[in-house]
Amino acid sequence: MTSLNSLVYDFPVVAEKMDDVVTLTKMYITYFKDRAALENVYGKGINYQGSAPVKSGIFHSRSNPIEKTDPSLKEVLNKLNEHSINIGRAHLNTSALITNEIIKPMEVMVKNLETGKKKLVRDALKEINYHKAQSASAAKLNANYLKMMTEYRASVELETVLTGQQKQKQHTRVVRNAAKVKKIRSDLKACLDKVENLRVEIYEFKIPQILKICNQLISNHYDSFKEAVSCYIASCGDLCKIRVEAVEAMNKCIENLSFPKDLEMFATHNCKMTPIETISMVFTDDLPDDLKETADKEEVIDLKTKEEKDMKDKDEKVNMEKAQLVFEESLSQADMDEEFAFIALRRMIGGEEVCLECPQKEKSKEDVKEIIKDIMKEPSNVVETKMDDKDEPKYSDEEAY
Incomplete structure (x- = not known):
């Protein structure tokens, strides 16, 4: 060792x-x-x-x-x-x-x-x-x-x-x-x-x-x-x-x-909850006579109002289409005067039921044309009023055109 x-x-x-x-x-x-x-x-x-x-x-x-x-x-x-x-x-x-x-x-x-x-x-x-x-x-x-x-x-x-x-x-x-x-x-x-x-x-x-x-x-x-x-x-x-x-x-x-x-x-393990009860509604026609009559009347009124509204919307659409054609023809007449332009405008967008907010005599031809254009772009510029017979100019359809 x-x-x-x-x-x-x-x-x-x-x-x-x-x-x-x-x-x-x-x-x-x-x-x-x-x-x-x-x-x-x-x-x-x-x-x-x-x-x-x-x-x-x-x-x-x-x-x-x-x-x-x-x-x-x-x-x-x-x-x-x-x-x-x-x-x-x-x-x-x-x-x-x-x-x-x-x-x-x-x-x-x-x-x-x-x-x-x-x-x-x-x-x-x-x-x-x-x-x-x-x-x-x-x-x-x-x-x-x-x-x-x-x-x-x-x-x-x-x-x-x-x-x-x-x-x-x-x-x-x-x-x-x-x-x-x-x-x-x-x-x-x-x-x-x-x-x-x-x-x-x-x-x-x-x-x-x-x-x-x-x-x-x-x-x-x-x-x-x-x-x-x-x-x-x-x-x-x-x-x-x-x-x-x-x-x-x-x-x-x-x-x-x-x-x-x-x-x-x-x-x-956790399936122990009681199922939620379904609540059902039972409808019956056994209503009192006065309540039943009132319900029928309300239903008839609602249907009539709906039909009238649909017809009015349809007429307004047709009038606007016609107004567009009249408006385009009116603008092509270079020598139309102010009163004629306002009459044509009134007839094309509603006839006797329509007028303008502004007086006619204060507007020139160019102003009238611009107003007509604005009205056609924004129909809300036209105010619907009920005119008296005395305020309406006495022109026939042929004279207006």
Whole structure:
């Protein structure tokens, strides 16, 4: 099984990995908190919509119209509300499940991970830094040793070329440098042994033990995260099952929805009204003699009046046709005088029963022609009056023409 022991000399990478795990876990704790809040709000809304479908905000009515609905449609609406409530409750349960089964365990997990990581990283970095410090001291001591060795070799070479008293003095320096080299070599060997022992202790025992605990923490994180996400997926699956059940039940109700059946039941249930009685009138000829005689007289008078009116309308139509012909002939006579024009006009539109509103003598020939035209366009301009015999000019028909 692969472990983190291969990274024994790269512990900072492991420490960074653990920091990333903590950050990621906190991010998904926030994610699931937001999701739980959304599920809670959505569940409450759906549950309210299904459990209170007849409030004023929806149907604007205090009574429940579903109770007055016909059976097959009523079943559809009741199932719709029932499954809305079930779906709403399922989302509320999902919200509670996310809070209790996912968020809380993840919060405990990240707390343990953070605490363990902090101690492990602190201990590991302490050992690593101590080993680095000892290694740096050994490296510095080794540099001094190399410097002393260079000086010692130079003094030995110089001794070989000198003679007499100078050679003795140089020999004294060579012996002194040799003593320094020997001491530094001894110190360096002791330091290197210490560094090596420290390396073995830290990188072969302490750091592997720390890595083992880190490995366990990260493994526990994976297991906990897997369990949390699996729980969430299961809750989503439960929501899907409830929705599938709702869809199947609704489809079954829709298949049973029948307007003819509901209409028949509605008509049968409400056909209880008493038919309206027909009021009949009985006519009889058994009237009193005085009322019967009065009715007969009124009927005769009405018939006579109607006949007279029809004859009068017919005569007026014939007179107007004749008047039109006379009028056109009169207008063609350029030298007719005013009195002749008025006589012709009077005879063509009614004879002795017709006169004009205006005096004859005040009109010229052109005025007479215009008046005649206006009268023919608007017969209402002619006023019917009863003329006295003395007012009528004494002309015969032949003289008038």
